[in-house]
Amino acid sequence: MKIMKMKYxxxxxxxxxxxxxxxxEDVIPERMMVExxxxxxxxxxxxxxxxxxALGNSLTAGFTDNAxxxxxxxxxxxxxxxxxxxxxxxxxxxxxxxxxxIGGLLAGGTQLPGFNPRLVFGGAGPVPLSDVxxxxxxxxxxxxxxxAGPFNNMGVPGAKSFHLLAPGYxxxxxxxxxxxxxxxxxxxxxTPDASVLELAMAQSPTFFTLxxxxxxxxxYALSGGDGTNPITPGDGPPGVGFDQTYGALIxxxxxxxxxxxxxxxxxxxxxxxxxxxxxxxxxxxxxxxxPLIPTLNGxxxxxxxxxxxxxxxxxxxxxxxTAASEVVIRDETLTDLSAQIAGVxxxxxxxxxxVQSFGLPVEAAPLVAGLLGSTYGQTREATEDDLFVLPSSSxxxxxxxxxxxxxxxxxxxxxLAGQFSVEGITFPLVDKWVLLPTEQAEIKTAIDSFNATxxxxxxxAGLAFVDANTLLQQLAAGGVxxxxxxxxxxxxxxxGFSLDGVHPTARGYALIANQFMxxxxxxxxxxxxxxxxxxxxxxxxxxxxxxxx
Numbered sequence: 001m002k003i004m005k006m007k008y009x010x011x012x013x014x015x016x017x018x019x020x021x022x023x024x025e026d027v028i029p030e031r032m033m034v035e036x037x038x039x040x041x042x043x044x045x046x047x048x049x050x051x052x053x054a055l056g057n058s059l060t061a062g063f064t065d066n067a068x069x070x071x072x073x074x075x076x077x078x079x080x081x082x083x084x085x086x087x088x089x090x091x092x093x094x095x096x097x098x099x100x101x102i103g104g105l106l107a108g109g110t111q112l113p114g115f116n117p118r119l120v121f122g123g124a125g126p127v128p129l130s131d132v133x134x135x136x137x138x139x140x141x142x143x144x145x146x147x148a149g150p151f152n153n154m155g156v157p158g159a160k161s162f163h164l165l166a167p168g169y170x171x172x173x174x175x176x177x178x179x180x181x182x183x184x185x186x187x188x189x190x191t192p193d194a195s196v197l198e199l200a201m202a203q204s205p206t207f208f209t210l211x212x213x214x215x216x217x218x219x220y221a222l223s224g225g226d227g228t229n230p231i232t233p234g235d236g237p238p239g240v241g242f243d244q245t246y247g248a249l250i251x252x253x254x255x256x257x258x259x260x261x262x263x264x265x266x267x268x269x270x271x272x273x274x275x276x277x278x279x280x281x282x283x284x285x286x287x288x289x290x291p292l293i294p295t296l297n298g299x300x301x302x303x304x305x306x307x308x309x310x311x312x313x314x315x316x317x318x319x320x321x322t323a324a325s326e327v328v329i330r331d332e333t334l335t336d337l338s339a340q341i342a343g344v345x346x347x348x349x350x351x352x353x354x355v356q357s358f359g360l361p362v363e364a365a366p367l368v369a370g371l372l373g374s375t376y377g378q379t380r381e382a383t384e385d386d387l388f389v390l391p392s393s394s395x396x397x398x399x400x401x402x403x404x405x406x407x408x409x410x411x412x413x414x415x416l417a418g419q420f421s422v423e424g425i426t427f428p429l430v431d432k433w434v435l436l437p438t439e440q441a442e443i444k445t446a447i448d449s450f451n452a453t454x455x456x457x458x459x460x461a462g463l464a465f466v467d468a469n470t471l472l473q474q475l476a477a478g479g480v481x482x483x484x485x486x487x488x489x490x491x492x493x494x495x496g497f498s499l500d501g502v503h504p505t506a507r508g509y510a511l512i513a514n515q516f517m518x519x520x521x522x523x524x525x526x527x528x529x530x531x532x533x534x535x536x537x538x539x540x541x542x543x544x545x546x547x548x549x
Contacts, residue, residue, distance in 0.1 A: 053207075
């Protein structure tokens with residue numbers, strides 16, 4: 001029988017005093033005996049947490065709400081793990097903290113483009129912090145106030161797999177050349193050309209976590225698959241191809257006998273960044289759109305006749321006056337019919353009159369035919385199979401100023417040029433705003449291949465394995481319950497994803513930390529779950545106040 005806690009012994013004495021005169025069958029209930037037992041002590045099993053180093057990207061760093069800031073770093077899943085590891089023999093866990101809870105980066109006092117302060121909830125959706133509290137000024141400067149290492153959290157926002165092996169990736173002089181990562185500059189100190197892996201191994205880790213590869217496909221997805229940020233190839237030498245790079249990372253990290261846990265890559269197209277904006281956001285009750293529907297349908301009616309004539313009636317564009325309508329997109333997988341459209345319109349005896357209805361001279365008919373051909377040669381209405389990046393929500397329905405300038409240069413008036421330059425309505429959304437089904441298939445193929453590599457490497461090295469992909473699918477399918485809380489993948493309201501639609505909330509990171517501990521239990525015989533040492537995810541917030549500075 002286990003030794004009772006002193007407080008339970010005292011309670012038992014009181015209980016006996018009250019029941020001394022009762023019948024013999026009045027005994028202590030069995031459930032009270034269970035409470036009197038000493039709790040199970042947390043043990044590490046065969047894992048050694050004395051020097052824990054975490055490698056990865058923004059998901060490891062604690063990036064949230066589209067920024068890196070102190071509170072997010074404190075609520076990173078590695079830092080949460082370190083607090084539990086400390087109970088089982090783990091040592092100190094150092095983090096390259098930013099200087100504030102604003103987010104954003106400076107270089108010599110100048111804000112770096114694209115490294116902006118965090119998002120906050122503005123009442124209807126995510127907005128920049130400055131929209132709520134007024135002008136804000138980041139104070140984290142990669143040229144002036146970097147912290148001193150070494151750091152146990154080696155998560156570098158934006159890093160792809162091969163970046164962990166890249167020398168000079170943290171050299172300030174390489175930032176302007178696009179060869180260095182400003183976040184990693186803050187971590188390299190007196191060894192600016194050291195790689196992420198080298199700095200991690202310099203600490204002789206006894207335990208590591210590695211969650212890398214998301215950005216190898218996410219960059220392509222975030223750019224709408226437009227080719228500006230290609231998917232990392234699977235084949236190639238270490239530092240180039242994903243497969244050999246990942247193998248080199250595992251071989252080095254585990255080569256000295258360190259234990260570890262790795263996570264695979266979620267299907268990134270299931271995150272709120274790609275599932276929040278509908279394919280049919282055009283509301284006929286919107287006073288800026290609804291009254292224009294008859295005119296728009298009259299204009300597109302002319303084009304739809306051409307589509308019928310060319311044998312592609314599925315490309316027809318028509319807006320509904322009673323239901324939400326689909327946006328118009330450019331689909332580069334379609335046959336380009338620009339020349340054919342221009343030719344059919346130019347040969348139509350009714351087309352000159354159509355051109356004159358816009359206040360243009362009849363002599364402009366060939367020009368207008370060419371413009372309509374080039375604009376709508378590869379367009380269609382969106383379907384539910386298309387995915388739209390979250391920033392497209394602030395673009396749809398706005399006027400594309402570049403398109404206006406181009407049309408004015410062709411001889412159209414500013415008013416008419418503006419009418420034919422409305423994003424998603426008269427001006428098809430370009431590739432960077434939408435992921436086509438073919439692009440989604442490319443992403444899935446790459447993730448499946450990379451995940452096979454990760455699973456094989458983890459198994460071969462005897463590492464704990466976290467199936468982050470399945471976890472995300474469960475979040476997207478209806479939610480994941482942990483303790484008293486259920487998280488879903490809904491933006492703002494789901495609790496699992498932060499306001500950028502890509503990175504978890506603090507509560508989401510707590511859920512991930514629990515998944516890591518369960519995997520470590522299964523592989524190394526620790527008892528985080530059995531001892532009641534998992535995190536209560538409800539202790540972690542789902543959002544941060546705009547007042548947090």
